[in-house]
Amino acid sequence: MRRKRFTNVCLIFDFTSCICTCKWYIQTKRPICGNINMPELKNKENLMFEEDDLPYEEEILRNPYSVKCWQRYIEHKAEGSSAPLNLIYERALKELPGSYKLWYNYLKVRRKQIRGRCITDPAYEDVNNAFERGLVFMHKMPRIWLDYCQFLMDQSKIIRTRRTFDRALRALPITQHKRIWPLYLKFICMHPLYETAVRVYRRYLQLSPEDAEKYIDYLISIDRLDEAAVRLAGVVNDDKFVSKKGKSTHQLWHDLCDLICKNPTKVKSLKVDPIIRQGIKRFTDERGQLWCSLADYYIRSGHFEKARDIYEEAIQTVTTVRDFTQVFDAYAQFEEGMISARMETTSDLGPTEEDDIDLDLRLERYEYLMERRPLLLNSVLLRQNPHNVHEWHKRVKLYEGKPRDVINTFTEAVQTVQPNLATGKLHTLWVEFAKFYESHDQLAEARVIFEKGTKVEYVKVEDLASIWCERAEMEIRHENYKEALKLMQRATALPGRKAAYYDKSEPVQNRLYKSLKVWSMYADLEESFGTFKSTKSVYDRIIDLRIATPQIIINYGMFLEENNYFEDAFKGYEKGIALFKWPNVYDIWNTYLTKFIKRYEGKKLERARDLFEQCLEDCPAKFAKALYLLYAKLEENYGLARHAMAVYERATKAVLPTEQYEMFNIYIRRAAEIYGVTHTRTIYETAIEVLGDDQARDMCVRYADLERKLGEIDRARAVYAHCSQMCDPRTTASFWQTWKEFEIKHGNEDTVREMLRIKRSVQATYNTQVNFMSAQMLSASSQPTPGTVSDLGSGGLDDMKILEQRAQALAAEAEADKPKTKKDILFVRGDTKATNEELEAAARTTNPEEIAIDSDDDDEREADVDEVNIEEQSVPSEVFGGIKNND
Numbered sequence: 001m002r003r004k005r006f007t008n009v010c011l012i013f014d015f016t017s018c019i020c021t022c023k024w025y026i027q028t029k030r031p032i033c034g035n036i037n038m039p040e041l042k043n044k045e046n047l048m049f050e051e052d053d054l055p056y057e058e059e060i061l062r063n064p065y066s067v068k069c070w071q072r073y074i075e076h077k078a079e080g081s082s083a084p085l086n087l088i089y090e091r092a093l094k095e096l097p098g099s100y101k102l103w104y105n106y107l108k109v110r111r112k113q114i115r116g117r118c119i120t121d122p123a124y125e126d127v128n129n130a131f132e133r134g135l136v137f138m139h140k141m142p143r144i145w146l147d148y149c150q151f152l153m154d155q156s157k158i159i160r161t162r163r164t165f166d167r168a169l170r171a172l173p174i175t176q177h178k179r180i181w182p183l184y185l186k187f188i189c190m191h192p193l194y195e196t197a198v199r200v201y202r203r204y205l206q207l208s209p210e211d212a213e214k215y216i217d218y219l220i221s222i223d224r225l226d227e228a229a230v231r232l233a234g235v236v237n238d239d240k241f242v243s244k245k246g247k248s249t250h251q252l253w254h255d256l257c258d259l260i261c262k263n264p265t266k267v268k269s270l271k272v273d274p275i276i277r278q279g280i281k282r283f284t285d286e287r288g289q290l291w292c293s294l295a296d297y298y299i300r301s302g303h304f305e306k307a308r309d310i311y312e313e314a315i316q317t318v319t320t321v322r323d324f325t326q327v328f329d330a331y332a333q334f335e336e337g338m339i340s341a342r343m344e345t346t347s348d349l350g351p352t353e354e355d356d357i358d359l360d361l362r363l364e365r366y367e368y369l370m371e372r373r374p375l376l377l378n379s380v381l382l383r384q385n386p387h388n389v390h391e392w393h394k395r396v397k398l399y400e401g402k403p404r405d406v407i408n409t410f411t412e413a414v415q416t417v418q419p420n421l422a423t424g425k426l427h428t429l430w431v432e433f434a435k436f437y438e439s440h441d442q443l444a445e446a447r448v449i450f451e452k453g454t455k456v457e458y459v460k461v462e463d464l465a466s467i468w469c470e471r472a473e474m475e476i477r478h479e480n481y482k483e484a485l486k487l488m489q490r491a492t493a494l495p496g497r498k499a500a501y502y503d504k505s506e507p508v509q510n511r512l513y514k515s516l517k518v519w520s521m522y523a524d525l526e527e528s529f530g531t532f533k534s535t536k537s538v539y540d541r542i543i544d545l546r547i548a549t550p551q552i553i554i555n556y557g558m559f560l561e562e563n564n565y566f567e568d569a570f571k572g573y574e575k576g577i578a579l580f581k582w583p584n585v586y587d588i589w590n591t592y593l594t595k596f597i598k599r600y601e602g603k604k605l606e607r608a609r610d611l612f613e614q615c616l617e618d619c620p621a622k623f624a625k626a627l628y629l630l631y632a633k634l635e636e637n638y639g640l641a642r643h644a645m646a647v648y649e650r651a652t653k654a655v656l657p658t659e660q661y662e663m664f665n666i667y668i669r670r671a672a673e674i675y676g677v678t679h680t681r682t683i684y685e686t687a688i689e690v691l692g693d694d695q696a697r698d699m700c701v702r703y704a705d706l707e708r709k710l711g712e713i714d715r716a717r718a719v720y721a722h723c724s725q726m727c728d729p730r731t732t733a734s735f736w737q738t739w740k741e742f743e744i745k746h747g748n749e750d751t752v753r754e755m756l757r758i759k760r761s762v763q764a765t766y767n768t769q770v771n772f773m774s775a776q777m778l779s780a781s782s783q784p785t786p787g788t789v790s791d792l793g794s795g796g797l798d799d800m801k802i803l804e805q806r807a808q809a810l811a812a813e814a815e816a817d818k819p820k821t822k823k824d825i826l827f828v829r830g831d832t833k834a835t836n837e838e839l840e841a842a843a844r845t846t847n848p849e850e851i852a853i854d855s856d857d858d859d860e861r862e863a864d865v866d867e868v869n870i871e872e873q874s875v876p877s878e879v880f881g882g883i884k885n886n887d
Contacts (some may be wrong), residue, residue: 012329052076064095074105082113100141103134107144111151117157119645127151139171153187161187162196177207185214194222204641213245225259225266232256233270250286253279257290263298272297278390288314289321304338315376317383324380328373335366374398387417389424393432406436427453427463431470438474446474457507464508465491465515472521474508481529488522491515492541501547516547523555532563543575550580550587557591566599586623589615593630602638609639616654624654625663632670641674652690661687661695677706693726701738713746724758728766 034044056073063069067382070092070302077085089106091640096102110130114123131148138144145168165184169273181204201215212235230463235241236252243252257276260267270694276294280287291314298307311331318324339362346355381391392413399405410433419426430453437446450471458464468491475484494513499506501514519542526535542548548556553576567817573592577585593615596608612631619627628651635644648667655663664687668680684703688696700723707716720739727735736759743752 019577027641046368064559067092067096067099070096070102070855082109085109097137100138100144103138104141104143107131107134107147111147124155135171140173142168142172143602149183149187153183153190158191158193166277174207181207191217194224194578195262195493196247196433197222198224198227208346210242210244212241212246213243220259223266225263226269229256229260229267230269233275250283253283254286257293261293262300264297264301284319286323287318288320289324289325291318291327295330295334299334307334318380319383321377321380324377328376332366332369335362335369338362339366374657385423387421387423389413389417389422389426389429392417392429396432403440410436414452419456419463422459425463425466426456426458427466430456430467434470434474438477443474443478447471450474454509457509461508461515462517464512465517468512469521476525481525485525485529488518488525489814491518492522514545514547516542516549516552519545519547520552523552527559535559539572543572543579544580548576548579550576550584552576553579553588554591555597561595570596580768582618582620590626590630591628597634603756605634605638619654621656624651625656625659628654628663629666632810636670636674647669652686657692661691661698664691664699677710680706688722697726697732697735700733704742708742708746717747717751720755721758724762724876727762729759729763730766778823 010240039125040049041086045745047194053073053076055208056069056076059069060073063796070088074088074092077088078823086106086109089102089109093099093106094101107127107130110127112120114127115540117123128151130146131144131151134144135148145164149161149168150166165187170741172180184200185204188200197218201218202263205212205215212231215558216228216231219225219231229877232252233256236249236256247255260270260272260275264272273294276290280290280294291310295307295310295314298304298310311327311334314327315324317821318327339359342355342359342362346352346359378391378395378398381388382395385391392409395413396406396409399409410429413429414433417426417429430449434446434449434453437443437449450467453467454464454471456464468487472484472487475481492513495510497506497510498513499510501511503511519538521539523535523542526538530538536559541551542552543556553572556572556576557569560572569853570592572643573588573595576588577592580588593611594610596604600608612634614623615627616631628647632644632647632651635641635647645667648663648670652660652663652667663681668687671680671683681703684699686708687699688703691699700719704716704719704723707719709714720742721784723735724739729736739755743755747755
């Protein structure tokens, strides 16, 4: 049937049947009204619709259960008034009551429509009813519950909001509760409903026990400290608890201690003393702070004597200096506070006799505490390490003037310190203990202490040896010399079972017989108070045990010499030489040879030579110098000169390279004194070949000077020429100046030219060396000259160009340094016999034929061409033979 359009059309809806029907108002003239849930629509009999709504109405007639059709209709009416839009939502929800999308958008629109109104407006209740109707179908949707609860929170309906939260928690599955609880906790914290909040938090912790810290913080904020302490104690005792604030168990424990100690009157469910003591045992690095917290708890509780007992217990048990300092400072501050409070009370109420006595008692207690501080600190260090020998000695000094305490301290020390754990030397405790009795003239007790000290199983033999030596010295101090010798005999007696000195599996008592310290003192005592035979037997036993040192051997020899047993002394030296190797045997050899020469001089020359040869056979170069000089001195004084020279020659090869120069100087000096100056030439030549460049250069100069003094000018010039090969003109200008002065006095024109030629040759040799080129490159790059570029990359110059430029600069500098030609030098030929004064006078006179020293080769050749006259002579024809042409 064809439909006609009319401008005024009224669409009537029947809500009872939930079917939307379109009727033409002209035909029926009567609306159909059903059960309307919207109050704003109940007062209207007719609802006018526009012509644009007709397609949407037709669409929902065809598809009444399509959410998209309703959504398009809603979007079409979104820009209009709220009543038609709400009507469409209501119609849609009648058809689709289980659509979450329609309910969510509808409730959102309803909240938006009343935004900004007063919370007492009836429209809020209409929205609440809409939420209630929506939750009939959407009771499993946490978003709807959250929006409803937030909406009720905005209306400040506390009881209804709390009940709604509870309904939400009952309606939703437990997996969705975590979405409700944050808003619920926020709501209960907004209002001072402490009991309600506590009950809600307890329910919440059953689901999320890891958030106990939030509950504890809330309890502290509302001043319910007792329950907060109980909860915090439970958290600390729970090993599986992980703090969301990043706190460790140690930090949580400190929070608990601070809470219960600072609020002793409010926390009654926990026993503070056991809790803090448990923490002291558990957290050893914070004992000082925990002890102070426990004392602070009793101070705040008013139990001052109990607090003092806690401080005393603390300073007697802490094991670190930091904890002790913390507790001691708190203790001292507590005593000062008590004295100040007592003085203020006395000044306000007036002093009485009891008050004065009490105040004096408190002052005495405070002074006694300050006096005990060093001793208490020493006790802390000993508790930290009871095997610290040094601290035990300090403790004895602190008890100075109190003999009973000193004895008790020594007794406790020797009983506590274990040899294998001792820090320091354990035997010093026994020694000082015995000396303490000795200082009080109780030798019997001192001997008992020493005797007990010798029974201790020390770690090192030297410790036991020190005990025996100190015991012997005590007897010597009291002039009991025989007793001292007997003690040394006991100490050095062979044990029932011999053991190696370094065998740690054996006790030190079995290894004492090889202690050099004991034997040395035994030998000294025998020398002082024994006989020659007993002393000699002691030294022989030391050598037989192979524990002697070079010093022992030397002492043995000196002892025999003092008693005029020279041969026996030499035999003792030989035994010592057999025991040791180089370099330990050096002192024995030196003493032996010196004593032998002093004793026999030249009487047993061959024997002395054999001894020296035996000594020098394996002598290291480090010790060769002194022995060779001693050998040469022997030959000079009692032997032959040629033998002495041979020894000096051997010495120059045997000593260290750093000592060769000095040895050559000695060799030259002795050769010149014995044979004369001319015999030193071969020595100079050998030295020049062997020594390094610097020392060889000095030798060459001295050698040349020697030849000059001998009148051997040509030999001196040859030495200078040889030395020039190791003299760089840039660094050894002094040598070239010396040679120049030599040529001025003794040379001529040819020799000067030869010297200049050698100088240029040597300079060219050094200039072409790689290391010099590298140095020139570095210097050119670091210190650019005018006309050069310092930056290779920026200037575009390579290394060779830089070297060329540097060479040009050096040449320019050399040209500028040349002397003027008018300052000529007069040369005298070497064959003249003029004296030095005449030569100097001649050098000061003007010589028209003198030449410039620094002239170039070209100038020299030109000068030669100018001076030489060339004459032509006829050559006989027989010289040419058949080569010559006839014409």
